[in-house]
Amino acid sequence: MNANPNDAPLVLKLDKITKRFGALTANGDVSLDLRQGEILALLGENGAGKTTLMNILFGHYVADEGTVEVPGTDGSLQQLEPGSPNAALEAGIGMVHQHFTLAENLSALENILLGTEALTSFKSSRAKARQKLESLMERSGLSVDLNARISDLSVGEKQRVEILKALYRDARVLVLDEPTAVLTPQESESLFSTLQKLASEGLGIIFISHKLDEVLSASHRIAVLRGGRKVSDQPTEGCNKRQLAELMVGKTVPESNRDSKEAGAPLFVLQNVSTGQGRDAITNIDLELLSGEILGIAGVSGNGQGTLAKLISGLATPQSGSIVLNGAPLTTASARQMIDAGIARIPEDRHKDGIVGPMTVAENLAIETIRKPENHRFGFLKFGAIAERAREAITSYDIRCQGDKAPARLLSGGNIQKIVLARTLDASPVVVLAAQPSRGLDVGATADVHRRLLEARARGAGVILISEDLDELMRLSDRIAVIHRGVLSEPEKTESVDRGTLGLRMAGQSKEQAA
Amino acid sequence: MIRFEPREPASLKRLILIPTIAAVTALILASIPIAAAGLSVFEAYWLMATGAFGSLFTFTEMLTRATPLILTGLAAALAFRAKLWNIGAEGQLYAGALAAVAVGSGWIDAPTYVLLPIVVFSGALAGGLVMLGPTLLKTRLGVDEVVTTLLLNFIIILFVQMMLEGPMKDPMGMGWPQSEPMLDAAALPKLLPRMRIHAGLIIALISALGIYILLKRTVWGFEIRAVGENANAARHAGVPVTGTFIKVGLLSGALAGLAGVGEVAGLKGYLTADLSPGFGYSGIVVAMLAGLSPIGVIFAALFIASIFVGADSMSRATGVSNYLADLIVAMSLICVLISGIFLRFKVRFIGRKSVEGAGK
Numbered sequence: 001m002n003a004n005p006n007d008a009p010l011v012l013k014l015d016k017i018t019k020r021f022g023a024l025t026a027n028g029d030v031s032l033d034l035r036q037g038e039i040l041a042l043l044g045e046n047g048a049g050k051t052t053l054m055n056i057l058f059g060h061y062v063a064d065e066g067t068v069e070v071p072g073t074d075g076s077l078q079q080l081e082p083g084s085p086n087a088a089l090e091a092g093i094g095m096v097h098q099h100f101t102l103a104e105n106l107s108a109l110e111n112i113l114l115g116t117e118a119l120t121s122f123k124s125s126r127a128k129a130r131q132k133l134e135s136l137m138e139r140s141g142l143s144v145d146l147n148a149r150i151s152d153l154s155v156g157e158k159q160r161v162e163i164l165k166a167l168y169r170d171a172r173v174l175v176l177d178e179p180t181a182v183l184t185p186q187e188s189e190s191l192f193s194t195l196q197k198l199a200s201e202g203l204g205i206i207f208i209s210h211k212l213d214e215v216l217s218a219s220h221r222i223a224v225l226r227g228g229r230k231v232s233d234q235p236t237e238g239c240n241k242r243q244l245a246e247l248m249v250g251k252t253v254p255e256s257n258r259d260s261k262e263a264g265a266p267l268f269v270l271q272n273v274s275t276g277q278g279r280d281a282i283t284n285i286d287l288e289l290l291s292g293e294i295l296g297i298a299g300v301s302g303n304g305q306g307t308l309a310k311l312i313s314g315l316a317t318p319q320s321g322s323i324v325l326n327g328a329p330l331t332t333a334s335a336r337q338m339i340d341a342g343i344a345r346i347p348e349d350r351h352k353d354g355i356v357g358p359m360t361v362a363e364n365l366a367i368e369t370i371r372k373p374e375n376h377r378f379g380f381l382k383f384g385a386i387a388e389r390a391r392e393a394i395t396s397y398d399i400r401c402q403g404d405k406a407p408a409r410l411l412s413g414g415n416i417q418k419i420v421l422a423r424t425l426d427a428s429p430v431v432v433l434a435a436q437p438s439r440g441l442d443v444g445a446t447a448d449v450h451r452r453l454l455e456a457r458a459r460g461a462g463v464i465l466i467s468e469d470l471d472e473l474m475r476l477s478d479r480i481a482v483i484h485r486g487v488l489s490e491p492e493k494t495e496s497v498d499r500g501t502l503g504l505r506m507a508g509q510s511k512e513q514a515a
Numbered sequence: 516m517i518r519f520e521p522r523e524p525a526s527l528k529r530l531i532l533i534p535t536i537a538a539v540t541a542l543i544l545a546s547i548p549i550a551a552a553g554l555s556v557f558e559a560y561w562l563m564a565t566g567a568f569g570s571l572f573t574f575t576e577m578l579t580r581a582t583p584l585i586l587t588g589l590a591a592a593l594a595f596r597a598k599l600w601n602i603g604a605e606g607q608l609y610a611g612a613l614a615a616v617a618v619g620s621g622w623i624d625a626p627t628y629v630l631l632p633i634v635v636f637s638g639a640l641a642g643g644l645v646m647l648g649p650t651l652l653k654t655r656l657g658v659d660e661v662v663t664t665l666l667l668n669f670i671i672i673l674f675v676q677m678m679l680e681g682p683m684k685d686p687m688g689m690g691w692p693q694s695e696p697m698l699d700a701a702a703l704p705k706l707l708p709r710m711r712i713h714a715g716l717i718i719a720l721i722s723a724l725g726i727y728i729l730l731k732r733t734v735w736g737f738e739i740r741a742v743g744e745n746a747n748a749a750r751h752a753g754v755p756v757t758g759t760f761i762k763v764g765l766l767s768g769a770l771a772g773l774a775g776v777g778e779v780a781g782l783k784g785y786l787t788a789d790l791s792p793g794f795g796y797s798g799i800v801v802a803m804l805a806g807l808s809p810i811g812v813i814f815a816a817l818f819i820a821s822i823f824v825g826a827d828s829m830s831r832a833t834g835v836s837n838y839l840a841d842l843i844v845a846m847s848l849i850c851v852l853i854s855g856i857f858l859r860f861k862v863r864f865i866g867r868k869s870v871e872g873a874g875k
Contacts, residue, residue: 313751336753347751356745367741367752376734383732 008036011204012057012093012173013077017066019052026052027063028228034173034204039195041219041236042208043248045442049228050208051098054175058095059085070173094166098177100158102150109133109146112165129168136167139201141194155300156187163194167203174198176207180214184300185470185503192218210248212241226250249444258454258476264291267462268343268431273321276307282486284321289431289462294453295491296477297466300506304486305466306348309435312464313345314338325431339368344429344456346420348436348466350413354420357409361401362390364408365423393422398448414445421452432456432463438472450476470499484508533858534804534811537850538818544850545843552835559829566828567821573828575712579782581820583608583791585719586774587798588805588812589726590642594767595807596730597743599650599760603664604771605795606671607642611772612779613675614641616683616694616786619701619779627700634701635718635776642772643765645671650764654757668795676788685785694786703781715777719813722770726809739763771795800848806858819844 012034019027027049034040044050055061057068062083070091072078081087088095102111113129130146137143142160150158159179166174176195180188195218199205209215215222215236222239224232224247232247270287282304289295299305310316311323314335323330325341338345347353355364366375366386375386390404399418401411408419417437425432434453438446453463453476467473473480474494481491482505489505505511546556567577587604594601601607615638623630649667652658679692687695703714730736741749742759750756774794779786801819805811826840 314753315750334753335751336755339753345751352745353747353751356741356748358744359741363737363741367737367749367754370734370737370754379733379735381732381734381737 008038009071009075010034010077011036011071013069014053014057015067015069017053017056017063017068019049019056019061019063025228027056029066030225030228030230031066032223032230032233034206036172036204037199037202038221039199039205039207039219041215041222042206042225043210043212043215043222043244044208044225045210045248048225048248050225051177052228053225054095054177054206054208056082057088057175058093059083059088089169092170092172094163094169094171094174096159096162096166096174096176096179098179098181100162102158102161104151105149107147107149108144108153108161108164111150111161112146112168116169133164133168136164140167140198142167155182155302156184156191159183159191167198171203173204173206176205178208178210180209180211182301182468184507185499186507188214212244212248215244216241224248258294258457258478261292261458263293263478264460267291267326268464269324270311271322271324273311273318273323275311275316275319276304276486280304280307280486282307282311282483282488285486285488287464287481287488287491289464291430291462292457292460293478294457294463294465294476296473296480296494297464297483297488298470298473298480298502298506299466299468299483301468303484303506304488305435305483307486308483308488309345309348309433309466312338312343312431312433313347314343342427342430344424344427344432344461346417346424346432346434346437348439350416350420355408355416358407360405361394361399361408361411361419362387362404364419365390365393365404368423369427393419393426397422414441414448417441417445417449421449425452425456428459428461429456430461432461433466434463435466436468437465438467438469446472470502473502474499482506529858530806530808533854534806534815534851537854538804538847540850541843541847544846545839548842549835549839554833554835559833559835562829562832563822563825565825566832567825571707572710573824575707575710577817577821577824578716579712580824581816582713582715582719582777582781583774583794584797584801584816584820585716585723585813586770586777587794588801588816589719589722589798589809590767590770590774591799591802592805592807592809592812593726593730593739593770594763595743595802597739597759597763598746599653599763599767600661601646601649601664601764601767601771602661602799603646603649603667603768603795604774604798605791605793606664606668607645607768607771608775608778608791608795609671609675610645610768611638611642611775612786612790613678613683613775614638614772615701615776615779616697619697620695620785621698624698625700630698630700631703631780634697634780635773638772638776638780639769640772642775643767643769645772646764646768647761650760654760672788675786679786679788683786692788696785697780701780702784703777711782713777713781715773715781718773718777722773723809723813726770730809735759735762771798774798797844800844803848804851806851806855818847822847 010033014030014032017027017030030053042050052061056063059082068080069077070080080091103114109130112133133146142164144157144160144164150161153161163174179191183191192214195205216239219236221235222244223230224244226248266288268289270285273285274283276282279302285308297305307316311318314333314337317333330337330341356367369375375382387404393399394401394404397418399422400415408416432453437449441449453465457463465473465476477494479491480494480497480502482489482502484506485508489511542560549556549559566573568574587608590604590607591601615634618637619630619634623633645667649660649663652663653660676692679694683694685693685695706712706714706716730739738754738759741754742756746756778790783790797819801812801815804815804818822843823840826837829835830837
């Protein structure tokens with residue numbers, strides 16, 4: 001990285017922040033400072049305390065110990081009033097959350113102005129605001145149609161609106177929480193070049209990430225959090241991936257890699273299938289899944305992969321075309337039929353579609369097979385057998401919970417995913433549909449998911465892996481296809497695909513253009 | 516500053532304790548208007564207590580009043596567990612009563628052991644079929660069942676009035692809009708001589724036990740709970756969501772229909788358009804007081820029945836309006852709904868110094 005702004009004045013200082021939630025210490029004695037014009041990457045696994053720290057900075061939480069300091073009018077550092085987002089905004093701290101906080105039915109301009117105008121003023125000074133924003137856009141290279149409704153904008157554009165919102169309020173510090181989680185590689189690159197530009201104009205930037213590549217390429221300094229504590233804080237120059245990964249995880253995580261292996265015969269075939277409406281519809285999809293392979297489907301969310309997953313889950317019926325499993329067509333689609341045909345389905349939104357939160361771990365493990373004779377006699381549940389199998393699954397899948405009678409909603413995301421894995425994969429399915437299976441999971445849980453998928457592959461099952469994470473796709477898939485605007489490309493051998501081309505094709509360029 | 520922290524599943528002790536405290540609070544709050552009416556609060560509540568529990572007669576009267584409330588309470592509790600918002604127990608009760616009278620007042624002539632089951636079954640079936648319509652509209656077309664079930668109440672009650680003024684009017688009824696009396700063979704037996712308490716209570720108690728077992732121990736109950744708690748996940752896991760709604764709708768309507776059967780075949784002996792003083796609506800209160808627990812419904816129904824019967828008796832003795840009963844019932848419902856917060860959250864009062872957001 002160029003230009004290390006080592007002697008620029010401090011714009012932010014977090015001093016010995018400690019925050020506990022019950023027995024859990026989310027942040028322990030964390031100190032962090034940020035200089036004008038500096039890009040600081042905050043690296044850590046899920047649950048390492050990155051988001052908690054930023055929420056304290058922004059006044060959503062109050063630290064149990066420690067202070068947040070920002071320069072006052074005279075330039076000397078002063079303590080920021082804790083627990084007040086307004087004070088944080090006043091002090092020039094802008095935050096771009098992972099999940100955007102925009103009103104979908106208002107225009108970009110209206111969203112940016114929201115909360116900045118006095119309630120008592122009759123006319124809003126739109127013209128002046130627009131002028132200021134236009135000059136901001138010109139300086140920063142962030143261009144957005146200010147009159148467009150938020151609901152019509154792409155994810156990348158929405159993010160630009162969020163950044164403009166912060167800049168409009170004269171932010172001196174910009175915090176971005178996992179800004180690239182929803183972007184294509186190209187969009188990410190353009191985001192980072194914008195951030196460079198903003199930093200060179202004197203903005204202090206903190207971005208939160210767990211992706212090593214982007215942290216290394218886009219920051220001046222890297223701070224690593226692990227288990228709520230800062231374990232490292234050093235200039236990006238001289239860091240390398242391996243060292244950062246170890247700092248982040250604390251132990252070396254064995255990477256799951258697939259062994260090379262001949263795939264078998266066609267197992268599961270979609271022929272010219274169209275269904276769904278609007279943005280997420282799919283049109284004329286052909287897909288041939290072989291036994292013993294993992295077929296990766298890359299794409300930016302909202303390009304039809306949701307509908308494709310629904311279709312294979314039995315929650316949507318094809319409007320045209322046909323689905324063939326083991327040579328026999330599946331006529332009416334229902335979740336029940338898919339389960340009985342041996343199709344394991346791992347839903348994208350595990351909280352919404354995966355578990356019934358208030359029901360117990362045992363009940364959630366049994367729900368797909370509740371009508372099978374092993375779970376009931378004359379319609380009466382066999383509690384003993386259900387609990388017995390639940391305890392086996394809890395042991396063999398290492399589900400961390402207070403026992404088989406604990407409500408599933410009390411479990412962490414990783415353990416909820418393990419419930420889903422246990423109940424779907426234990427039935428030795430012939431086809432596995434995994435939709436964004438590691439989204440939001442930490443490194444350990446992700447490794448678990450990958451191992452299970454590879455095991456299914458080794459057993460001879462066909463696995464369809466829908467993901468936005470290119471690393472995951474490249475590592476696990478035998479073949480990769482790209483879905484864009486509901487059209488699925490011809491799958492290619494992973495060995496012959498490179499990340500850059502894949503990214504361009506996710507963004508909608510044809511294979512020839514991307515090459 | 517008040518902070519709410521989510522609580523682990525509440526213990527049984529807490530589940531019983533909190534509604535009890537809510538009921539007591541309601542009685543305390545209701546003592547304000549009693550005092551304003553110029554009555555001694557203790558005297559009023561004493562009169563109410565003796566009015567409901569003072570003698571064998573008043574006690575059986577209270578149980579007689581509780582009988583339809585248990586059934587309509589179960590109708591609401593079962594439907595609400597599946598998040599099927601059946602507000603139409605009142606109409607389903609009338610439909611059940613109408614069907615019971617239709618088959619039980621001379622159309623079929625058979626001995627008791629044949630006729631009575633037919634009467635009971637017809638009433639349940641009629642209630643169930645009334646609820647089937649709104650359920651199908653919900654599952655097929657996404658029509659809000661709160662609206663359809665509520666409005667269906669008025670349609671059914673007007674239909675009953677039409678029948679009572681027309682084809683089903685008793686020719687010997689001196690012109691009153693009432694049905695022909697039911698045959699003796701179609702009547703539910705009395706439980707005690709010279710008292711009004713009837714076998715409908717047994718049906719209600721068995722139903723409560725049955726619904727308890729259904730929800731707790733069977734595959735259907737499992738599916739009902741899953742659909743109620745997270746219909747998306749249930750559908751994804753292969754639970755027949757539409758089928759479950761239809762089962763619940765039929766069963767819920769049937770329970771309310773049974774309440775109607777009990778009132779005509781056990782108590783009145785004939786049908787009039789003022790058969791129910793709002794048992795269907797009170798059933799919703801019963802179910803909410805009971806926290807949607809089928810066994811809890813029994814106790815909640817007894818509580819509400821004793822308030823109603825006790826308040827009637829107090830009203831006769833003192834001249835204070837028996838609307839007081841409605842007031843107490845309404846207050847208990849509000850108190851119970853508020854207490855629901857205490858079941859789900861720990862509430863902490865904390866100083867300004869350590870203010871923070873309500874958790875992640």
